[in-house]
Amino acid sequence: MRIVRTVADLRAELAPARGAGHSIGLVPTMGYFHEGHLSLMRQARGDCDVVAVSLFLNPTQFGEGEDLDAYPRDERRDARLAEAEGVDLLFTPALEEVYPDGFDTVVAVGGPTAGLDGDARPGHFDGVTTIVTKLLNMACPDVAYFGQKDAQQALVVRKLVRDLDIPVRIAVCPTVREPDGLALSSRNAYLEEAERERALGLSRALRAAERTVAGGRLDAPAVLAAARDELDAAGIDPEYLELRSARDLEPVERVNGSTLLAVAARVGCARLIDNVILGGTP
Numbered sequence: 001m002r003i004v005r006t007v008a009d010l011r012a013e014l015a016p017a018r019g020a021g022h023s024i025g026l027v028p029t030m031g032y033f034h035e036g037h038l039s040l041m042r043q044a045r046g047d048c049d050v051v052a053v054s055l056f057l058n059p060t061q062f063g064e065g066e067d068l069d070a071y072p073r074d075e076r077r078d079a080r081l082a083e084a085e086g087v088d089l090l091f092t093p094a095l096e097e098v099y100p101d102g103f104d105t106v107v108a109v110g111g112p113t114a115g116l117d118g119d120a121r122p123g124h125f126d127g128v129t130t131i132v133t134k135l136l137n138m139a140c141p142d143v144a145y146f147g148q149k150d151a152q153q154a155l156v157v158r159k160l161v162r163d164l165d166i167p168v169r170i171a172v173c174p175t176v177r178e179p180d181g182l183a184l185s186s187r188n189a190y191l192e193e194a195e196r197e198r199a200l201g202l203s204r205a206l207r208a209a210e211r212t213v214a215g216g217r218l219d220a221p222a223v224l225a226a227a228r229d230e231l232d233a234a235g236i237d238p239e240y241l242e243l244r245s246a247r248d249l250e251p252v253e254r255v256n257g258s259t260l261l262a263v264a265a266r267v268g269c270a271r272l273i274d275n276v277i278l279g280g281t282p
């Protein structure tokens with residue numbers, strides 16, 4: 001695996017493959033890899049001739065007072081894990097390479113950026129869509145891989161590439177969980193043992209909602225009440241717990257085919273998000 005730190009080197013490494021007509025997959029990440037990240041790399045490895053992973057802790061998607069400074073980092077470990085997945089290129093640029101002096105552009109997407117994390121983290125999605133646009137322009141991949149764990153982000157990125165005619169296929173891969181249900185996240189590193197136990201309330205809430213739907217109760221109040229009971233039992237007061245269309249994130253009153261139940265909550269120092277699609281695939 002080659003490690004490159006400049007856009008010029010990234011393009012130089014990818015040019016021969018592109019010239020030969022080989023497919024290129026890109027997995028954008030902020031590092032501190034876990035099985036969720038590795039599952040995206042595996043999917044890319046299976047689909048594409050060349051796999052590039054970007055590792056860049058993007059400051060513009062963190063708000064003031066958020067955890068940018070505390071965010072876990074370990075480039076050596078990440079490089080080892082990526083190499084073991086057969087990744088060809090690890091692109092880990094310095095801050096100035098991505099945002100040189102004079103950088104002054106924001107890519108802002110409408111539609112699915114409204115609500116949920118869009119409200120809870122003002123400016124967050126502008127940071128995401130700006131860096132994703134830049135990474136897609138830097139690597140020009142055929143396919144870019146994202147996780148369903150960040151369901152709103154995946155919808156926003158799909159909208160970004162559709163609205164701006166960016167020639168890339170967006171692949172969204174399933175959420176990887178610990179055996180007990182906790183969704184993997186780099187932020188789980190912040191959790192003390194007792195907090196980790198409480199954090200299980202999120203996935204339990206989603207499972208309770210699934211059981212409610214499986215039992216034939218499809219109205220939002222019943223589904224949300226089942227989820228909220230589990231959150232209460234874990235002592236979790238969510239930032240949001242909402243049912244939205246899994247296609248466009250519009251609020252819904254009833255589970256109707258393809259509905260996203262999304263939750264965000266602070267557990268100790270960690271802000272955790274999780275979601276499930278109820279009532280079928282989008």
Ligand code: AMP
Pocket residue numbers: 028029030031035036037039040145146147148149150173174175176177183184185186
């Ligand atoms: P991050 O480094 O947190 O920005 O995540 C990089 C990519 O990995 C994003 O597309 C995430 O949605 C995805 N990802 C993070 N956690 C998981 C998970 N538990 N399962 C699947 N994908 C994930």
